[in-house]
Amino acid sequence: MTQNTPIFASIFGESWPSMPLVFHKHYANRPYCNDVTKTIGIMDIEMAWFLKILAPLFAFTQTLVPFAEQAIRCNVNFESETTSNAFWFNRQFYFPNRKPYLFKSKLVPQNGNKVIEYTKSGIGWIATYEFTDGLVKLNHLGYIFTIFGQELSLPLELIFGKSTAWEEAIDENRFRMKMEIRHPIFGMFYGYSGEFTVVEFPVD
Numbered sequence: 001m002t003q004n005t006p007i008f009a010s011i012f013g014e015s016w017p018s019m020p021l022v023f024h025k026h027y028a029n030r031p032y033c034n035d036v037t038k039t040i041g042i043m044d045i046e047m048a049w050f051l052k053i054l055a056p057l058f059a060f061t062q063t064l065v066p067f068a069e070q071a072i073r074c075n076v077n078f079e080s081e082t083t084s085n086a087f088w089f090n091r092q093f094y095f096p097n098r099k100p101y102l103f104k105s106k107l108v109p110q111n112g113n114k115v116i117e118y119t120k121s122g123i124g125w126i127a128t129y130e131f132t133d134g135l136v137k138l139n140h141l142g143y144i145f146t147i148f149g150q151e152l153s154l155p156l157e158l159i160f161g162k163s164t165a166w167e168e169a170i171d172e173n174r175f176r177m178k179m180e181i182r183h184p185i186f187g188m189f190y191g192y193s194g195e196f197t198v199v200e201f202p203v204d
Contacts, residue, residue, distance in 0.1 A: 004030055005030065006024075006027055006028055006029060006030055007027070007029055007030065007031050007080070007085055007087050007109060008027035008029075008087070008129070009027075010109070011109055011112075011113050011115065011129050012027075012113070012129065012130070012131055013112075013113065015130070015131040015132075016131075019131050019136075020169035020172075021169075021172045022169045022170070022171065022172055022173055022174060022175050022198060023131070023136060023167070023169060023175070025037065025172075025173070025198040025201040026039070026078070026167075026175060026198055026201075027078075028201040028202045028203075029078055029079070029080040029087055029202060030080060030202065031080060031084070031085035031086075032080070032081075032082055032083070032084065032085065033080050033082060034079075034080060034081070034082060035079070035080040035202040036077055036078070036079050036080075036200070036202070037077065037078040037079075037198065037200065037201040037202065038075070038076075038077050038078075038198070038199050038200040038201075039075070039076045039077075039078075039196040039197060039198050039199065040073075040074075040075050040076075040196065040197055040199055041073075041074050041075075041076065041194045041195055041196035041197065042071055042072065042073060042074065042194055042195060043071075043072050043074045043093070043192055043193065043194030044069075044070045044071065044072070044192060044193050044194060045065055045067065045068050045069055045070075045072065045191075045192045046068055046188070046190070046191045046192070047064075047068045047189065047190045047191075048186075048187075048188065048189050048190070051189055051190060052068065055067070061119065061120075061121035061123065062103060062104075062119055062120040062121055063119045063121055063123050064190060065091075065093060065101065065103055065192070067093075067095055067098075067101070069095055069096070072093055072094060072095055073093075073094040074091060074092065074093050074094070074194065074196075075091070075092045076089060076090065076091045076092075076196065077089075077090040078090075084108075085108075085109055086106050086107065086108050087106070087107040087108075087109075088104065088105070088106050088107070089103075089104065089105045089106075089107065089117075090102075090104050091103045091104065104120065105117050105118060105119050105120070106118045110126075112128075113128045113129050113130055114126065114127075114128050114141065115127060115128070115129060116144065118146065122145055122146040122147060123143065123144070123145050123146075123154070124143065124144045124145070124146065124151075125140075125143060125163055126140075126141040126142045126143070126144060127139055127140055127141055127163070127165075128141060134168065134169070135166045135167065135168050136166060136167040136168075137164075137165075137166050138163075138164060138165040138166065138179075139164065140162040140163050140164055142154075142157075143155075143156045143157070160181050160183060160189050160190075161181055161182045161183030161184060161186075161189060162181070162182065163179065163180070163181045164179070164180060164182070165177065165178065165179035165180075166178055170195065173197050173198050173199075174195060174196065174197045174198075175195070175196055175198075176193070176194070176195045176196075177193065177194060177195075177196065178191070178192070178193040179191060179192055179193070180192075
């Protein structure tokens, strides 16, 4: 892979050439540059009633979007940076009667198809990306917390459960997605889903 190869080409590996065109657009960003991919969409955000008590904590740590609403307009920019191979998620949510809510996280490739998505507070989600059965699937590996440059494992599965997500192509410009955090005993704690349209992406 070269610097002009998309970040996710090596993550998806042999599946990359045959993936639907919308995913080539969605994951077009290259490393060590200023690439930006822009999407617009509508999302539903759900959380268990007792998690709403923790909403101020989610807002303070910027680990989860702290509002549960239906049919929320959302713009998501995927951004590269000149200093690394990181893949940034820059999200803007437009909730009724609120100023736009900004939520940003950074996805850093590891070995193979393993990635870590870091939030502003240093809490990260470890997962693998794969394309199988017509879906991009994100498979849970664990949670970590970064402090003073050290990464510590967080056993949050005992409290919240595991995170999973998938994306599915609709056509050449649109895809649908879903993410949820589900506890093996208590069920769904938190989730969001929606449909997005890629409106701008890097082209060589």
